[in-house]
Amino acid sequence: MTLPLLRISELRKQFSGVEVLKGINLEVRIGETVAILGASGSGKSTLLRCVNCLEVASGGSIWVGDELMGYRQGSGETVRRLTESQIAVQRRNVGMVFQNFNLFPHWTVLQNITDGPRSILKLSKADAIERSMTLLARVGLADRANAYPRQLSGGQQQRVAIARALALEPALLLFDEPTSALDPENVSEVTDVMAALAASGATMLVVTHELGFARAAADRVVFMDGGVILEQGSPTEVFDHSQQPRTREFLRKTLV
Amino acid sequence: MATLPSNQTDFELPLTQHPVDVAHALAPRRPATWVLSIITVVVAAQIVHLFLTNPNFEWDVVGQYLNSETVLQGVVMTLFLTVTAMTIGLVLGGVLAVCRLSDNTLLRVLASSYIWLFRGTPQLVQLIFWFNIGLLVPVLSIGIPFGPTFASIESNTLVTPLLAAIVGLGLHDAAYQAEIYRAGLISVDEGQLEAAQALGMKPVRVFFRIQLPQAMRFIVPPTFNSIIALVKGTSLVSVIGGAELLFSVKEIYSQTYQTVPLLIVASIWYLFITTVLNGVQFFIERHYGRGASRKSSSSLVARFFDRRAAERTLNRGMES
Ligand SMILES: Nc1ncnc2c1ncn2[C@@H]1O[C@H](COP(=O)(O)OP(=O)(O)O)[C@@H](O)[C@H]1O
Numbered sequence: 001m002t003l004p005l006l007r008i009s010e011l012r013k014q015f016s017g018v019e020v021l022k023g024i025n026l027e028v029r030i031g032e033t034v035a036i037l038g039a040s041g042s043g044k045s046t047l048l049r050c051v052n053c054l055e056v057a058s059g060g061s062i063w064v065g066d067e068l069m070g071y072r073q074g075s076g077e078t079v080r081r082l083t084e085s086q087i088a089v090q091r092r093n094v095g096m097v098f099q100n101f102n103l104f105p106h107w108t109v110l111q112n113i114t115d116g117p118r119s120i121l122k123l124s125k126a127d128a129i130e131r132s133m134t135l136l137a138r139v140g141l142a143d144r145a146n147a148y149p150r151q152l153s154g155g156q157q158q159r160v161a162i163a164r165a166l167a168l169e170p171a172l173l174l175f176d177e178p179t180s181a182l183d184p185e186n187v188s189e190v191t192d193v194m195a196a197l198a199a200s201g202a203t204m205l206v207v208t209h210e211l212g213f214a215r216a217a218a219d220r221v222v223f224m225d226g227g228v229i230l231e232q233g234s235p236t237e238v239f240d241h242s243q244q245p246r247t248r249e250f251l252r253k254t255l256v
Numbered sequence: 257m258a259t260l261p262s263n264q265t266d267f268e269l270p271l272t273q274h275p276v277d278v279a280h281a282l283a284p285r286r287p288a289t290w291v292l293s294i295i296t297v298v299v300a301a302q303i304v305h306l307f308l309t310n311p312n313f314e315w316d317v318v319g320q321y322l323n324s325e326t327v328l329q330g331v332v333m334t335l336f337l338t339v340t341a342m343t344i345g346l347v348l349g350g351v352l353a354v355c356r357l358s359d360n361t362l363l364r365v366l367a368s369s370y371i372w373l374f375r376g377t378p379q380l381v382q383l384i385f386w387f388n389i390g391l392l393v394p395v396l397s398i399g400i401p402f403g404p405t406f407a408s409i410e411s412n413t414l415v416t417p418l419l420a421a422i423v424g425l426g427l428h429d430a431a432y433q434a435e436i437y438r439a440g441l442i443s444v445d446e447g448q449l450e451a452a453q454a455l456g457m458k459p460v461r462v463f464f465r466i467q468l469p470q471a472m473r474f475i476v477p478p479t480f481n482s483i484i485a486l487v488k489g490t491s492l493v494s495v496i497g498g499a500e501l502l503f504s505v506k507e508i509y510s511q512t513y514q515t516v517p518l519l520i521v522a523s524i525w526y527l528f529i530t531t532v533l534n535g536v537q538f539f540i541e542r543h544y545g546r547g548a549s550r551k552s553s554s555s556l557v558a559r560f561f562d563r564r565a566a567e568r569t570l571n572r573g574m575e576s
């Protein structure tokens with residue numbers, strides 16, 4: 001049994017007094033792909049954003065490897081919050097792909113991908129370009145290296161965003177509904193890339209409404225409802241033999 | 257609603273003799289545009305005619321003074337005031353904007369108060385105020401706050417019209433510039449900042465590499481507005497005796513009484529400076545417009561430079 005790379009314990013999050021995450025416990029082992037399902041507003045995005053400190057948790061803890069995300073343990077019981085710069089260093093181990101791609105529109109595709117390796121990993125320009133072109137080839141966009149993001153389709157932009165995240169070689173990849181902003185015919189070009197990643201041994205936490213992708217590519221499926229994890233298990237356990245009426249209702253509505 | 261056919265099949269396609277091809281269609285008729293254009297041209301021609309033929313403009317006098325030494329000195333002073341005040345405005349304005357957007361309450365309050373004060377009082381009043389700072393603070397000293405002083409100087413010796421002008425124009429401009437920066441900075445989508453953070457960029461880099469370049473598209477046009485306002489605003493300095501362009505022509509026409517032609521001399525120079533600024537603005541906007549649109553730019557000049565840029569990126573791509 002491999003080690004847990006991500007360990008979320010008793011994670012709580014409030015927005016102005018309203019509890020949105022109510023004690024989440026979740027582990028993701030090295031090489032595992034975990035899909036998170038759940039209705040809109042159930043707290044999936046908030047959970048992902050807490051993992052790389054885009055949101056500050058209200059309680060509990062998140063470990064990525066041996067890093068306590070957002071904090072440093074002092075002597076004894078004390079825990080001290082890190083500065084933004086220190087958090088930036090922790091985030092280099094966690095890649096994130098957003099629903100709206102969020103490519104930098106003032107940079108070409110190649111610049112979007114090379115910037116991280118150049119400025120953060122301190123690769124030479126030639127090495128950074130070589131790594132980026134390899135990644136672009138992997139997502140099938142080597143010929144669009146000099147395009148600007150707005151000149152690409154949504155599916156192409158999302159594949160560039162995946163390449164950008166991969167360029168830093170993060171230990172953990174977070175995906176927040178990566179295909180929800182796409183036209184239906186562009187969904188598979190992105191889920192295909194993600195499935196290949198999962199098969200190649202990447203550690204991924206994926207919020208998605210693509211049940212087909214979850215069933216095929218995920219090692220484990222987690223169902224969230226109202227800020228708690230209601231149920232989790234293998235795709236077969238959750239999709240075909242769910243123990244929870246709420247899960248079954250959600251699956252029925254999503255499949256229609 | 258009632259006029260719409262209730263059912264698509266009620267439509268009958270018009271029967272045409274020939275198949276239609278819109279490739280060689282004529283432009284639409286626009287009679288109103290024609291009438292208005294003719295009226296505008298006639299009025300404009302009349303105005304130009306008036307300018308050229310009215311002897312009161314004294315174009316020969318204009319020609320005589322346009323390059324005179326006094327006027328040229330005034331032009332240089334106007335340019336100098338513009339550049340120094342603009343530099344103060346751009347730098348201090350940036351600091352103020354960042355403070356105003358910071359999480360630190362003290363910095364926010366200080367920046368807001370500054371903007372409130374310097375935007376809320378007339379520029380002319382501020383200029384006269386700085387020129388007379390000696391009335392408020394007779395002696396300026398350097399030293400430890402509330403402790404010993406190392407050096408001191410009388411305000412009236414230090415604050416010449418020139419210094420008062422630079423400080424007065426610059427501090428006023430900074431208040432406006434701060435708001436221009438802030439408007440640009442908050443217009444950048446939050447998702448951009450989150451993506452940069454998620455990649456592990458540190459805050460300073462997120463600001464200078466992601467937020468500011470995208471904000472520049474919204475910052476540049478109003479900034480040139482305010483630089484052009486500053487060029488003309490330097491004429492206020494004549495009130496405190498700064499020898500800029502308006503002051504120089506005033507000096508001449510107060511002796512020769514050729515008021516109109518000398519004001520035209522000044523106007524021609526102001527127009528010349530602002531025209532050059534318009535050109536600079538065009539190129540800066542182009543630079544920060546990269547990637548902003550799906551379309552490529554359409555003007556001839558823009559297309560020429562686009563091709564050059566495309567060739568450059570292509571070459572760069574080849575190298576890799
Ligand atoms: N910044 C915020 N401020 C206040 N409430 C928020 C904020 N972000 C999310 N929420 C609330 O938290 C709940 C969970 O949101 P989210 O994590 O985005 O759900 P999901 O991604 O599952 O659709 C929702 O009720 C949402 O309204």
Ligand SMILES: [Mg+2]
Nearest residue numbers: 044045046177
């Ligand atoms: Mg969401």
